[in-house]
Amino acid sequence: MIEYALLLAPSSNRVYADASGRLARAELAVFARSGVLGTEPADIGERRIGGVPYLTFAAPEPGLGGQDIAYLANLSAAYALFERRGELLRPVELAPLGRYDSDLITIPKYAGKTNEQFTRLLLNITLLASASAPAMLAGGLVVLDPLCGRGTTLNQALMYGHDGLGVEIDNKDVDAYAAFLRTWLKRKRLKHRAELVPVRRERRLVARRFEAVLAPSPEAYRSGATQKVTVLNADTTRLAELLRPACADVIVTDAPYGVAHGSRGAQGLSRSPLELLRAAVPGWTRLLRPGGALGMSWNTHVAQRSAAAEVLAGAGLRVLDGPGYAELSHRVDQGIERDVLVAVAPAPDPGPQPASPPNLRREQASSPDPGR
Ligand SMILES: C[S@@+](CC[C@H](N)C(=O)[O-])C[C@H]1O[C@@H](n2cnc3c(N)ncnc32)[C@H](O)[C@@H]1O
Structure with missing residues (x-):
C-alpha cells in the first residue's frame, strides 16, 4: 500500500x-x-x-x-x-478546478451567506452521488440551487465549469447577486452578456429573470464555449410554469435555518423549513434528470433528520446513507446545528441506445429555458 x-x-x-x-x-x-x-x-x-x-x-x-x-x-x-x-x-501536485479567479466566491460577504467551503463540499458529494459523477471534471452540467440567496452555489458551479440555475424569493438578494456578478465580470474584463428581465405569463408578471452568459477567455466566448448563470426571482414552490422538467443534473441547496432567515410560504414566515420542503421538493424532483441527485443542508434544531429524509423519500428520491453521507452533521453557531442529506432520482433507463455525444449533452444542459 x-x-x-x-x-x-x-x-x-x-x-x-x-x-x-x-x-x-x-x-x-x-x-x-x-x-x-x-x-x-x-x-x-x-x-x-x-x-x-x-x-x-x-x-x-x-x-x-x-x-x-x-x-x-x-x-x-x-x-x-x-x-x-x-x-x-x-x-x-494538486490542480483543483478553477475556471475563474477565486474571488468570484470569496468577495461576497453578507449575513446569511452559506460558507463557501461547505458549499463546495455539498456540491462535491451531490455531484458524486449523481449519474453525472464521471462528468464532474469536464464541466457542462446544470447545477440548480432552488433557494440560492446571493448565489454561493451558483458561483461554485461556475468555478467548476458548470452552468448555475438559481431561484430566490427575495428581490434584494437577486438584485445584489446581479449587481455583484456584473461588476465582477467588468472588473475582470471578461467578455459576457447579462440582463435582468421580467417574465410574464398571459401578461401577468410571474418572476424576474437574471441571466448572464460568460466565458473565461475571449476565444472561448467567441467559439460559444460559454457558461450560463440564471437566477429566477420567484417562489421555489411554484416552478412548474417557469422551468422545464429534467433541466438539472444536480440540486444543491442550503435551506433556511429558521433563525434570521425564515422559510417563506403561503402562510408567511415559518421557523421550520419542513413546510417549505414539503411544498417544494416534489416540484424540485421533477426538475432533476434521471439519475440526478439532490444535496441539501438544514438546521436540525428546527427539523429532525428523519423528518427531512421522509420529505425526500416521499417525493420518490432514494436517500443515501452509510459511510460519508451519515457523518456530516456539524455545529455552525449557537442556534444552528447543520446536517446534510443526499438523495438520488431513479437512474436513467439503460436502454439499447448509445450514450449521447458530449456536445449534444452540453447543449441540452445549457438550456434550462426559464422563459418557457
Ligand atoms: C440559507 S439561505 C441560502 C443562502 C445561500 N446559499 C447563499 O450563500 O447566499 C436560504 C434562502 O432561501 C430563500 N427562500 C426562503 N423561502 C423561499 C421560497 N419560498 N422561494 C424561494 N426562496 C426562498 C431565503 O430568502 C434565503 O435567501
Whole structure:
C-alpha cells in the first residue's frame, strides 16, 4: 500500500472548529465510494505529523493515478497532498478546478451567506452521488440551487465549469447577486452578456429573470464555449410554469435555518423549513434528470433528520446513507446545528441506445429555458 497525507486548508478549522477532520474524512469516504476513482482510498484516518493534523489514507500499489488526483484535488478542505515515504513527505501536485479567479466566491460577504467551503463540499458529494459523477471534471452540467440567496452555489458551479440555475424569493438578494456578478465580470474584463428581465405569463408578471452568459477567455466566448448563470426571482414552490422538467443534473441547496432567515410560504414566515420542503421538493424532483441527485443542508434544531429524509423519500428520491453521507452533521453557531442529506432520482433507463455525444449533452444542459 502507498500511504498519503492530506493537509487541510487552515480555513477548515474556522468553518467547522473541532469537526473539520471528521467532515474531511466523511467527504473523502464519499469520493472513495463514488466509483469515479481508479484506486479507492482505504484506511481513512487522522494523524498529527510534525505537530500538524493531516487526513491520512492508503491506496494499493502503484498508488493514485492521474485521474484520481484530479478528482481528489477538489476535496473542499484540500490544501496540499503528500505521499508518505517513511518519515518523509513527497508533495503531490494538486490542480483543483478553477475556471475563474477565486474571488468570484470569496468577495461576497453578507449575513446569511452559506460558507463557501461547505458549499463546495455539498456540491462535491451531490455531484458524486449523481449519474453525472464521471462528468464532474469536464464541466457542462446544470447545477440548480432552488433557494440560492446571493448565489454561493451558483458561483461554485461556475468555478467548476458548470452552468448555475438559481431561484430566490427575495428581490434584494437577486438584485445584489446581479449587481455583484456584473461588476465582477467588468472588473475582470471578461467578455459576457447579462440582463435582468421580467417574465410574464398571459401578461401577468410571474418572476424576474437574471441571466448572464460568460466565458473565461475571449476565444472561448467567441467559439460559444460559454457558461450560463440564471437566477429566477420567484417562489421555489411554484416552478412548474417557469422551468422545464429534467433541466438539472444536480440540486444543491442550503435551506433556511429558521433563525434570521425564515422559510417563506403561503402562510408567511415559518421557523421550520419542513413546510417549505414539503411544498417544494416534489416540484424540485421533477426538475432533476434521471439519475440526478439532490444535496441539501438544514438546521436540525428546527427539523429532525428523519423528518427531512421522509420529505425526500416521499417525493420518490432514494436517500443515501452509510459511510460519508451519515457523518456530516456539524455545529455552525449557537442556534444552528447543520446536517446534510443526499438523495438520488431513479437512474436513467439503460436502454439499447448509445450514450449521447458530449456536445449534444452540453447543449441540452445549457438550456434550462426559464422563459418557457
Ligand atoms: C440559507 S439561505 C441560502 C443562502 C445561500 N446559499 C447563499 O450563500 O447566499 C436560504 C434562502 O432561501 C430563500 N427562500 C426562503 N423561502 C423561499 C421560497 N419560498 N422561494 C424561494 N426562496 C426562498 C431565503 O430568502 C434565503 O435567501
